Each structure stands twice: as C-alpha cells, then as structure tokens.
Amino acid sequence: MLKRIVKWFFAIFGLDVKRTSTIIRDKSQCYTLYKYLNKDGTFDFETYRQIQEAGNKVKIELVWAIEENIAFLSDYIKKLIGTPEFGICHGTRRGKEQEWFRKYLECEVIGTEISETAEQFPYTIQWDFNETKHEWINATDFIYSNSFDHSYDPEKCLDAWMSCIKTGGICIIEHGSSHEPYGANQLDPFGAHIVQMPYLITTWGKGKYGVREILKAPKKFEGVDYLYFIVVQKY
Ligand SMILES: C[S@@+](CC[C@H](N)C(=O)[O-])C[C@H]1O[C@@H](n2cnc3c(N)ncnc32)[C@H](O)[C@@H]1O
Numbered sequence: 001m002l003k004r005i006v007k008w009f010f011a012i013f014g015l016d017v018k019r020t021s022t023i024i025r026d027k028s029q030c031y032t033l034y035k036y037l038n039k040d041g042t043f044d045f046e047t048y049r050q051i052q053e054a055g056n057k058v059k060i061e062l063v064w065a066i067e068e069n070i071a072f073l074s075d076y077i078k079k080l081i082g083t084p085e086f087g088i089c090h091g092t093r094r095g096k097e098q099e100w101f102r103k104y105l106e107c108e109v110i111g112t113e114i115s116e117t118a119e120q121f122p123y124t125i126q127w128d129f130n131e132t133k134h135e136w137i138n139a140t141d142f143i144y145s146n147s148f149d150h151s152y153d154p155e156k157c158l159d160a161w162m163s164c165i166k167t168g169g170i171c172i173i174e175h176g177s178s179h180e181p182y183g184a185n186q187l188d189p190f191g192a193h194i195v196q197m198p199y200l201i202t203t204w205g206k207g208k209y210g211v212r213e214i215l216k217a218p219k220k221f222e223g224v225d226y227l228y229f230i231v232v233q234k235y
Contacts (some may be wrong), residue, residue: 001131002119005180007170011118014025020105022208023089023174029152030181030196031181031190031191031192031196031200032181032184032190032191032192033152033153033154033184033189033190033191033230034152034184034185034186034189034190035189036048036152036174036186036189037074038225040105042215043136045152048150048152048189049114051127051186051187052114052115052117052150052187053114053115053117055065055187056093056113056114056115056197057115059093060093060094060117061105062093062094063093063094063096063173064221065096065097065100065145065146066217066219066220066221067085067096067100067207068218068219069145069174069217069219070095070097070100070101071100071195072145072215072217073101073102073172073215073219073229073233074100074101074104075104075213077105077141077142077170078105080170081141081142081168081169081170081187081189083105083106083107084105084107084141084142085107085108085141086107086108086109086139086140086141087101087105087107087108087109087110087139087140087141087142087143087144088109088110088111088112088136088142088143088144088164089101089109089110089111089112089126089143089144089145090129090143090144090145090147090161091112091113091114091127091145091146091147091148091150092111092113092124092219093113093115093117093121094111094121095106095111095113095121095122097112097144097146098110098123098124099122099123101144102123107141108151109123110123110125111123111124111125112123112124112125112126112127112128113125113127114126114127114128114129120149129145129147129151129157129160130151130152130153130156130157130160131163131165132160132164136164137163137164138163138164138165138166138167139164139166140143140165140166140169141165141166141169142167142169142170142171142172143161143164143170143171143172144162144171144172144174144176145171145172145173145174146178148173148174148175148190149179149183149188149189149190149191149196150172150188151189151190151191152189152190154190154200154204155200156212158171158173158201158205158232159204162205162208162232162234163194165234166234167234167235168233168234169233169234170212170231170232170234171209171231171232171234172195172229172230172231172232173229173230173232174217174219174227174228174229174230175194175227175228175230176220176225176226176227176228177194177226177227178224179191179192179194180192180193180194181193181196183212192225194228194230197211197230198211198214198230201230202211205232208235209230209232209233209235210233210235211230211231211232211233212231212232212233213231214228214229214230214231215228215229215231216228
C-alpha cells in the first residue's frame, strides 16, 4: 500500500520510481545498485537529489529508527570507545536518532538530510551524505545510519564516512532484511544481503577499516525478518 502511495506521489512530480535492472558488478560481489546516468553515461546527481527529496517528503511523518535500539547503541559506544564528543547520523528525515543519541550520550550529535525539509528539524543540516565537510575529517567519534541503502555509490560513501572517523572510532550501519537486493530501486539504490556486507566492507576498507562486530538489534518492526548493526571500525 505504502509503495503504491509513493509511486502515485512521484507521478505527480513527473517522476517514476523504477525498479533496478540488477547490475551485478562482478560475480564475487553481486549486490544491486541502481545507476543514475545521463544520456552520455555521466552521473546524474540532479535526478538522484530530486528522487531522494520527493521520497523524503512523501514519508515525512515516518520514523524508522527505534529509541530502544539507539539507547542500546549508546551503551555500546560508551563501553567501546568511552564518552564521545561528536557524532553524525546520516539520512535522518525527522532527526529522531540525533535527538536520542544526544539524550543518551550527552554529547554533540548532528544529522544530515539531503531534503530541504532538513531545516524543520533540530540539529539537522541539509547535506548530501556522500560528501564530507572539512571539519569532520578525523574528528568524528561515531557515525550511525539506517540510510546507507540510499547511497548512489556505497564504496565512495563508506570511504567518505570512514574518513571522518577518528582512529579507533566506529561507524554503525543499520542493515535489515528490507536492505536486500530485492528491495533496491531508484529511491533505495543499494541492496545487499547481510552476509555480503562483511565481504564488501572488508574489500572497500583495504586495511584502513573493517567490520569489528555485527550486533543483533534488540527491537525491530513487525514484518522485518532481521535487523542488525554492522560495526565498522577505523584502524
Ligand atoms: C530510510 S529514510 C530514514 C530516515 C530516518 N533515519 C528514520 O529513521 O526515520 C532515508 C532518509 O535519508 C535521506 N537521504 C537520502 N539520500 C541522502 C543523501 N545522499 N544525503 C542525506 N540524506 C539522504 C532521505 O531523504 C530520507 O529522509
């Protein structure tokens, strides 16, 4: 039902949520990635931005992050790296995750959101999370995101996130059954099964970062088969 409403909303703006024709990069990596291409084969950022913003607006009332899970992750962060000073949450829509991390960690936590709706929510900046800000580099204790599947280039994106992390710091990627390849489309371009993720992250990390641990989420919504937190640590 939600999918039909999203399609209808996109049609109003003359946009079409296309399912991805599965692009298998190579046989050992077989994840799904929707490609935004101009006619000349170059990357079409403007269509990506428009699709993400339209999707954000149609789902603006929804919150996927769960407070109990953020409390659990806050405890984990404190035990692993001590009290953090600065964290970033990527792709935050209503900004609840940074609100909850701030509550449990009592430190500076901001969120990024590509949509112009960002300005409606506290501690949220309008920003494309595939890019970094100079002041974040090697200056971030932790990153959390449940929006990694919205990246147009997951390797470039995770490299960018990990460049912000201090040595020993962590990036927590929320990965559930809805992030599998079948769920990928123009709005959620990247899809991979949980068992593929450690291989992909280890390959992309090239010895600079890697998977430290995979945590089972204490809570998940009904209809979600599994929900994990992939803890990526910077060496
Ligand atoms: C699956 S929703 C998750 C929203 C929020 N984290 C939650 O738990 O409710 C993904 C969000 O990421 C945003 N987004 C998509 N691509 C983005 C990008 N490149 N940079 C920043 N935000 C992005 C979307 O606009 C959307 O609000």
